[in-house]
Amino acid sequence: MARVEIGDKLVPKAGFDGPDRLMAGVESGKALNASNSDSSSEGGFRLKKELGLLDGVAIIVGVIVGAGIFVSPKGVLLYSGSIGQSIIVWILCGLLSMVGALCYAELGTMIPKSGGDYAYIGVAFGPLPAFLYLWVALLVLVPTGNAITALTFAQYLLQPFRPSCEAPVESVQLLAAVITCVLTAINCYNVKWVTRVTDVFTGTKILALLVIVAAGAWYLLSGNTELWADPMQGSLKSPGFIALAFYNGLFSYSGWNYLNFVTEELKDPFRNLPRAICISMPVVTIIYVVTNVAYFSVLSTEEILASEAVAITFGKKMLGFMAWIMPLFVACSTFGSLNGGIFASSRLFFVGARNGHLPAAISLINVNCLTPIPSLIFLCILSLVLLFINDVYVLINYISYVEALFTLMSISGLLWLRYKQPKTERPIRVNLILPVIFLITCSFLVISSCLQSPVEVAVGTAIILTGIPVYYTTIHRPIGWLTRMSQSINLWCSKFFLCMPNQEKEN
Template sequence: MEATLSPVLLPSASLSPIRTAPWRVNGTVESGALCYAELGTMITKSGGEYPYLMEAFGPIPAYLFSWTSLLVIKPSSFAIICLSFAEYAAAPFYPGCEPPVVVIKCLAAAVIVIITTVNSLSVKLGSYIQNFFTAAKMIIVIIIIVCGFVLLAQGKTENFKNSFNDAKISAGSISLAFYNGLWAYDGWNQLNYITEELKNPYRNLPLSIIIGIPLVSVCYVLINISYFTIMTSTELQQSQAVAVTFGDRVLYPASWIVPLFVVFSTIGAANGTCFTAGRLVYVAGREGHMLKVLSYISIKRFTPAPAIIFYGAIAIIYIIPGDINTLINYFSFAVWIFYGLTVFALIVMRFTRKELKRPIKIPIVIPILVTIVSILLVLAPIISEPEWAYLYCVLFMLGGLIFYVLFIHFKFNWAQKISRPITMHLQMLLEVVPPEEVPE
């Protein structure tokens, strides 16, 4: 299991690791992952949160999740990673200054097109790319951690003194700090999207969570410690590319290694996000909650091409007006609404679905605490630092109810008349068919 972003990708405006209390972030992630381990072994269906919400609350919350995930959560995550790639790829060409915004956005759009094309053309090629770039990610992680230990052994500890000076403490600032910290760990629930494809999910799903998340957490904390041996919290916040700054100060003249491997890392993270893009759409399409064509599979290449292309197109739209930090807050606000609702579903099913087998059963206090933390993460920024973006996000999510009523509940004939020719033309253009018609 790996998180969505490499720990070397702290954006320039992120709060410092000391101020965001990484051990608390780790605890939140690990507690949530334990809840998902129970859900994944209790309901062995792919699609992540979708089947859990369906079982606990019925079709409407499940539909709203698929709607929000399809149009907000997944594409914005893809956009954030690709913007991170662009910042690190452009940084070496603009020493001493920030790369032009247009350069970053064009690079991000280009890598989105490349990754979506690769994953639309070949599942094997996508998996090979994932394996290669994951290995590259581990190489740069090890390099930075080893450098940090060497510097600590040399007595470089002055930046750890008075780390909380000038820190602004409020409910809203803490929540936004958690947004930045938790974003780096997002991906802890990805195995729940492919539960049906796992061998022996009752064993391998919890084992991956128990081993993977602590391993990622340790690596992230050690890397942040390495950063602090060289940079103050102010320098961390002002750096456009933290790992590049670290490399320039520690590895010169071999500092080019850091941005190169960070670029590899971001490509791997983006490719992994795209690789799993079709699972949720497939499950939602199977339930009749999405346009059928988005769950279709290429008859020649056996890839969910329509879903992948759709994700790429929406991600490019997010890149045009957005920046990393705005998108992280937008993404985190939306995703933690459904993380909290999914964990609350676990509590509800303890009483309403007692007949379900639970190979893993965690103490009920854990999902209760995660649900409370999720509520705080969602409400605190709205109360202390209200922005119109949060209201727009809520209205957009609730707007999905209009489509649910028109297209799913009442199944208006005119809607089917409109969608049928669109589906037919897309089928011919992309050479895709429903999953059940794909030849074995």
């Protein structure tokens, strides 16, 4: 029985893995050519290190700055009660995300594997908690996020063509499906193409925000300061409301840990991972704060809370006949975010399959493109299914708590590994106070969500718990017919997609 070592624990892999990897390697080996020889090793193929520092910064900024800052800053305002407290929440959310990102930089350089939270939870706490994170990510977190981003892209791309009414649901879903498939194809073909798309659309969304900031600054400097007369009026001081305001702010910052999903493809990760974080997070925080200042200078609290898309309302008021560019900018922003999300999250499933927690076919690498094509196609299928669920947005209410819980577990893992493995090399070692601050804050958010939204918390917990019987029937004590089916699928995928198994050694 094949086994993989996660931390100091051996995990049986027969449930979804086994000798089929060797069979796939033999079948696919005929397709090898000399141009790929530098990417192979005695154990098989590896993902190519193609991402530099600028690419890392673009991925983080590109994934974080999605539709949120254009569409719904009103969530923070709703639970803050005042524009002054909203600005404070945006700043603190940026600082907290920076602290979390630095903690993940220590984890990412100590455990230089792709997979992010999945890899860190596995090393710290063993295979079952790691699988539960993978299970929730597979079932809800990743495909839901990608589906909602694709739907948002389609809605705002179609809006200029139907300014007086909403586009038909079928048109939005079809366009979202097409763009999901196109970006999946780009990700399958070439990592360099992915980074170029990310770089271009990151620049586009920064340009869009600069337009908003410039218009807001011009309006404010023209003497229109009445909305800032009493910025703290109406502030809500209840801990529950503060927690919900932070949840909405942190949701807009989500994605700061995505570079950790692709550590193995980052050039010189010990230097470039922390550098990319230290450059991108202050940039995002400054962008978010000045953009909100622009919004609050032009739009009243009532106008923001009544708006379905704040940037669109802002554009109609400030840009006149050029207001049509705002929906286009939102579409470009979501396009870049979807591209980065597909790239990073597909590596999560790739690593999970490599560790025997998903069918081994998902860990195969194409011999020509050196990309995990089966993982990308698997993720595309999951996202397409969710695109055609009419109430997919309802799932957002259940995933915030789950994300916060597993982030809390990852940071707890950092502290546990400090105690359990004090002599392990840590190229980056953050001050102990940073993970403690982040741990306390995450704990406050998780506990507050239990009090404020018990139904959502119960559903999220139930989704997590459904992974336990799946783990024991497919991983711990696998059912024979599932193993045979996995081997057959693995062999078919290796032939059809011209792939070889990834035999990266797990430490």
